[in-house]
Amino acid sequence: MTVLCVDFGGTEIKLGMLDDANILTSATLPNTGNEADLDAVRDAAFRMSTASESPIDAVGIAVPGVVDRKRGALVAAHDKYDWATGRDLRVWATETFDVPAVIENDARAALLGETTFGCAAGETDAVLVTLGTGIGTAALIDGVLLRGAHDHAGILGGHITVDIDGPVCNCGNTGCAEAIASTWALRRDAAADPVLAAALGTEAQHLGIKDLIAHADHPVVAPVLDRYLRAWGAAIVGVCHAYDPDVVIVSGGVMRSADVLLPRLTEYVHSHLWSSSFRPPLLTPDAPEHSVLLGLSAAAPRKDLP
Numbered sequence: 001m002t003v004l005c006v007d008f009g010g011t012e013i014k015l016g017m018l019d020d021a022n023i024l025t026s027a028t029l030p031n032t033g034n035e036a037d038l039d040a041v042r043d044a045a046f047r048m049s050t051a052s053e054s055p056i057d058a059v060g061i062a063v064p065g066v067v068d069r070k071r072g073a074l075v076a077a078h079d080k081y082d083w084a085t086g087r088d089l090r091v092w093a094t095e096t097f098d099v100p101a102v103i104e105n106d107a108r109a110a111l112l113g114e115t116t117f118g119c120a121a122g123e124t125d126a127v128l129v130t131l132g133t134g135i136g137t138a139a140l141i142d143g144v145l146l147r148g149a150h151d152h153a154g155i156l157g158g159h160i161t162v163d164i165d166g167p168v169c170n171c172g173n174t175g176c177a178e179a180i181a182s183t184w185a186l187r188r189d190a191a192a193d194p195v196l197a198a199a200l201g202t203e204a205q206h207l208g209i210k211d212l213i214a215h216a217d218h219p220v221v222a223p224v225l226d227r228y229l230r231a232w233g234a235a236i237v238g239v240c241h242a243y244d245p246d247v248v249i250v251s252g253g254v255m256r257s258a259d260v261l262l263p264r265l266t267e268y269v270h271s272h273l274w275s276s277s278f279r280p281p282l283l284t285p286d287a288p289e290h291s292v293l294l295g296l297s298a299a300a301p302r303k304d305l306p
């Protein structure tokens, strides 16, 4: 079965044609932040289907926000996807490609991908934390992806308050981990702090967390990276206290620097967990850029089923 997987990310849209874990072909489109992106996805998907001689049997769509699974709609993303909010993307996919479709929160899809095909394959109790533009989380308990009564369960771990005196988050809460340690938080802070911006050597609006890591030895940057690690660690401790996992998957492009980040995160988490809590290993995917596509391939409805 060939699944067209579409990952609507913060800065780009990733497409893949997958047969289970096998990526037949993939492409990347810019996220322009408007509805015309759907036309670009449609055109690219048909080109990929033709080039790989693989008819599309199902579609999986991931979005960076809360998904109302009953309505097939993005409920709230707080950034870049105003055009999609409230729109039934499952209907769009079904009508465009004439196949069944599924829509999922991107962190839940990534967790499903990594526990089905990836670095935590076979695990039934796992949490995923993805670090980058924002902080996404998801939880799998007893083999079931946590959704809750209103589809919000498990995915708001980045919005655990880690500093009650911290900055107001774009979600409306105060001192969320994401409001302290994410790409958008870094750009906000660097724009307000010329000394930090100069130390990072990049204009504030183009900064990424990789710039913090690249300048980690700078005396101005080192305490900032340390604060990021503690904020991420506190959020991971929070989701571990909530969900009691056997394994924690830490993902996101920033984990290309896993050799720098994972030991420090693991040390923070293991030293701050409840005394009798299991100390789960922190893992990072071999190819974090593929986690979501793999999960959508696993979640996609089969054509021959209702």
Ligand SMILES: [Zn+2]
Residues within 6 Å of the ligand: 158, 159, 169, 170, 171, 172, 173, 176, 178, 179
């Ligand atoms: Zn928040």
